[in-house]
Amino acid sequence: MKRRRRTSVIAAMVLCTSLAASTAVLYRIDRIRPQATLDEVLYVSSPAILKRASLGYDGLLADIYWTRAVQYFGRKHYNYAQSYNLLAPLLEITTHLDPHLLVAYQFGASFLAPKPPDGAGQPERAIQLMEYGIQNNPNAWKLYYDLGFVYYMDLHDYKKAADAFERGSRVPDAHPFLKILAAQMAQHAGEFETARMLWTATYQTTQDRQIRSNALEHLRALRVDEDVTRLQQALTSFGERTGHLPASLADLTAAEGLPGIPADPDGHAYKLTPEGRVEVRVPDDFPFATKGLPPGYKPPPKFHDQ
Secondary structure: OHHHHHHHHHHHHHHHHHHHHHHHHHHHHHHHOOOOOHHHHOOOOOHOOOOOOOOHHHHHHHHHHHOOOOOOHHHHHOOOOOOOOOOOHHHHHHHHHHOHHHHHHHHHHHOOOOOOOOOOOOOHHHHHHHHHHHHOOOOOHHHHHHHHHHHHHHOOOOHHHHHHHHHHHOOOOOHHHHHHHHHHHHHHHHOHHHHHHHHHHHHOOOOOOHHHHHHHHHHHHHHHHHHHHHHHHHHHHHHHHOOOOOHHHHHHHEEEEEEEEOOOOOOOOOOEEOOOOEEEOOOHHHHOOOOOOOOOOOOOOOOOOO
16 A cells, blocks of 8 residues: 555656646746747747757657647648748757657648648758658658658659658568559659559558548549549540530540549539530539639638637
8 A cells, every 4th residue: 555655656746747847848938038929939949949948858848849830730721821931940849859759750741841721832841851850760661651752742753752762661661562652653653543552551551530531632632633634635535536525524425435424532423614624513522633623713711710
C-alpha cells in the first residue's frame, strides 16, 4: 500500500512539474514579445532563442508550436485563405525544436505544398522541410515518399520524384511500392495511372481519417479528369470526321464506340454544353477536379462566424 501511495505521489509531482514548465515556457515567450498578437505570441523567429526559453523542455515547446501550426492552417484553410504567411516558419521552428517529430514533416508538407486555398502554395519550402526531416530521420521511409509526392504532384518534376522514391527504396524495411513508383516515374511521368498509384499508396499507408478522406477525394477527382479528357478527345475526333458537334453524349458514345453513356463517380451522367465542353453536373462534389468545371467556377466559401 505504501509503495502504491509513493507511486501516486511521484506521478502527481511529475504532473505538477510539467504544468509548471508549460506555464514557464509560455511566460518566457510572452516576455520576449509582450505586445504581440495571438498569432505572433507563438511565433518567435529564432529556434535558438526558443530553446533557451524552453528551460530544457524542447519537446514540450515543439508540441506547442505544432499545435499552433495545425490550428493556424485549419482556420486559414476553412476560410479559403490565399495567404499562409506564418505556416512555414511555425513548421520550421517546430521541427528544429524536435527534429524527430515525424508528424510535423508529413502533415507539414501537405499543408505547405498545394496551391491556395488548399495549402500555402510553397512547394519549395515543403521540400526544404522534408529534406531536413530526412537528414534527421534517415530511416523514416515515409518522408522520402512525401518528398517524391511533392515533386510529382506540385512541381511536376518527375526526375526528382523518381530520385526521392529510389532513395527511399534503399531504406531498411521500406515499403516495396517505392521501387515501383521510382520506375513508374521514369517511364510514365505525368500519366493519370501514376497519379492514381500515388493517391492509392497514400490511402493505404495511413490510418489518419483526414488523410484517407483527402486521398479518396483526389482519386474521385482523377476519375473525373480522366473521363473528361477521354470524352473531349472523342469530341475532337467526332468533329474532325463530321464537321459538327454531336447532339448529345449518347450520340457521341454511339458514334465513337464508347461503352455506354459515361457518368461521374457519383453516378451522374456528364453533360455536353452547346459550346462543345464536357462538364460535371455537380462541380461542388469534386473539389480537386481540374477538368469538367464550368468556366469561371469557384468552390463555395467555407466562411463561418468566429
